[in-house]
Amino acid sequence: MMLRILLLLIPLAVFSQDAVAQQGAFDKANNLLENGSPMKAMSAYRSIKSSGDVSGALYLNMGITAMQLDSLGLSKYYFLKATEFSTTRKKAIEALDYVNSQFSRQSAILPKLPWDRAIDWINNELTAFGLFLIGFLFTLAGLTLLYLGWLNKISLSKTFSIQLTLILIGSSLALLAFYADYVNQRYDGAVLISSSQRVLETPDEDSPLVSIAYEGYDLTVDHWESESVEGWTYVRLGNGQYGWTKPDGIKVL
Numbered sequence: 001m002m003l004r005i006l007l008l009l010i011p012l013a014v015f016s017q018d019a020v021a022q023q024g025a026f027d028k029a030n031n032l033l034e035n036g037s038p039m040k041a042m043s044a045y046r047s048i049k050s051s052g053d054v055s056g057a058l059y060l061n062m063g064i065t066a067m068q069l070d071s072l073g074l075s076k077y078y079f080l081k082a083t084e085f086s087t088t089r090k091k092a093i094e095a096l097d098y099v100n101s102q103f104s105r106q107s108a109i110l111p112k113l114p115w116d117r118a119i120d121w122i123n124n125e126l127t128a129f130g131l132f133l134i135g136f137l138f139t140l141a142g143l144t145l146l147y148l149g150w151l152n153k154i155s156l157s158k159t160f161s162i163q164l165t166l167i168l169i170g171s172s173l174a175l176l177a178f179y180a181d182y183v184n185q186r187y188d189g190a191v192l193i194s195s196s197q198r199v200l201e202t203p204d205e206d207s208p209l210v211s212i213a214y215e216g217y218d219l220t221v222d223h224w225e226s227e228s229v230e231g232w233t234y235v236r237l238g239n240g241q242y243g244w245t246k247p248d249g250i251k252v253l
Contacts, residue, residue: 038068056085073193073215077251103216109238132177139170190219194249203232203244210243
């Protein structure tokens with residue numbers, strides 16, 4: 001089954017240039033992968049990544065390589081990165097479905113609340129700046145009507161409810177944009193690539209155990225909370241539990 005997945009994905013990764021400037025280095029890494037040298041191929045891919053020439057094809061091949069190296073957690077991480085590119089999203093999702101089915105331990109995942117899904121959509125699709133711009137335009141329209149009313153260009157009494165509605169909607173959208181940006185700055189998704197890690201109540205090795213996270217678990221990293229304690233990371237597990245763990249083995253998306 002793994003060979004089938006590899007044969008399905010490699011042709012796209014080989015022939016898709018997807019903004020990879022160092023095409024010669026990319027082709028060389030692909031040849032290493034196809035010729036059974038995954039360690040050397042991964043090193044070559046990482047060299048390309050470190051130069052800043054990232055692409056969906058690059059992440060897709062790194063995920064395939066990690067599978068050959070029996071690192072499913074790392075493979076999941078790279079496939080998740082590949083989903084961020086439209087050219088490789090479909091193949092990466094197919095690969096993710098397979099990788100997730102291979103983990104010996106599955107994490108319970110609570111469905112996101114509608115509010116959280118809305119914030120994710122704003123940050124991933126609309127962007128906080130885009131929402132702020134929409135809110136600004138609504139507010140500007142309301143203030144413009146108000147200004148025209150003061151100049152007796154329009155009837156202030158007849159348009160007051162419209163003006164107030166536009167200003168309130170614009171202000172609300174702007175505040176929502178600031179909140180979405182706050183969430184985007186503070187939290188990031190992550191994947192555990194080590195075999196297992198303890199999640200504790202406090203950043204102390206002797207602290208009571210909250211849970212144990214296993215390879216492939218989806219995590220949410222709280223950067224602001226984590227910065228308060230050196231050498232520890234504050235995370236939320238898929239089942240909603242919070243706790244502290246060591247940053248080793250956590251790959252932030």
